[in-house]
Amino acid sequence: MDGKLIYLMGPSGSGKDSLLEAAREPLRVMNCDIMRRVITRSAESVGEDAIGVTPEEFARRERAGDFSLAWQANGLSYGIPIEMNRWLAAGRHVLVNGSRANLRQALDRYPALVPVLLTVNDRVLRERLLRRGRETLEQIEARLARNALFKDRRSSDGAVHMIDNSGDLVDAVYQLLDVIRLSEAPGQT
Numbered sequence: 001m002d003g004k005l006i007y008l009m010g011p012s013g014s015g016k017d018s019l020l021e022a023a024r025e026p027l028r029v030m031n032c033d034i035m036r037r038v039i040t041r042s043a044e045s046v047g048e049d050a051i052g053v054t055p056e057e058f059a060r061r062e063r064a065g066d067f068s069l070a071w072q073a074n075g076l077s078y079g080i081p082i083e084m085n086r087w088l089a090a091g092r093h094v095l096v097n098g099s100r101a102n103l104r105q106a107l108d109r110y111p112a113l114v115p116v117l118l119t120v121n122d123r124v125l126r127e128r129l130l131r132r133g134r135e136t137l138e139q140i141e142a143r144l145a146r147n148a149l150f151k152d153r154r155s156s157d158g159a160v161h162m163i164d165n166s167g168d169l170v171d172a173v174y175q176l177l178d179v180i181r182l183s184e185a186p187g188q189t
Helices: 016-029 055-063 083-089 100-109 122-132 137-152 169-184
Strands: 005-009 032-034 067-073 076-081 093-097 114-119 161-164
Touching: 005 016, 005 100, 005 169, 016 032, 016 093, 016 169, 055 067, 055 076, 067 100, 076 083, 083 093, 100 114, 114 169, 122 137, 161 169
Parallel strands: 005 093, 005 114, 032 093, 114 161
Antiparallel strands: 067 076
């Protein structure tokens, strides 16, 4: 039996990296591994277990077919290693840190994937972005505006599991684990 692909999305600053780290051990117990993604800027991987590469190396890997999924966002390139397909075929569940803008491509390639959108209220999101100090005020406002667009626009025709991470991280972890349990139930995606 093939494993499930859990596709986690959310705005920058929503706490995806914190959620993944906090859920890592409970996910392992559920036969669900987190796939490290490849990113074209090593500074972006701070706080995330990612592989930082140059844009040239990313392009080389993409041409070689090394990614099961690849996309560009916010001036960076992101890739999910092709190894994910072997994990899924072996029956392991795989959680990836994906992109809302790339969800349709991911669904085309993996129709049974389980889309999960991590949300956070704008006040909390602004505070988190300011605290991490990675973007200018102008970039933060642009991210908040982009987040508002995604709230009003569907990126999938199917159900997307929503997890609110505006409060305690442990609550978001429990919600994520519940989504995975639900996806394992017979007849569920």
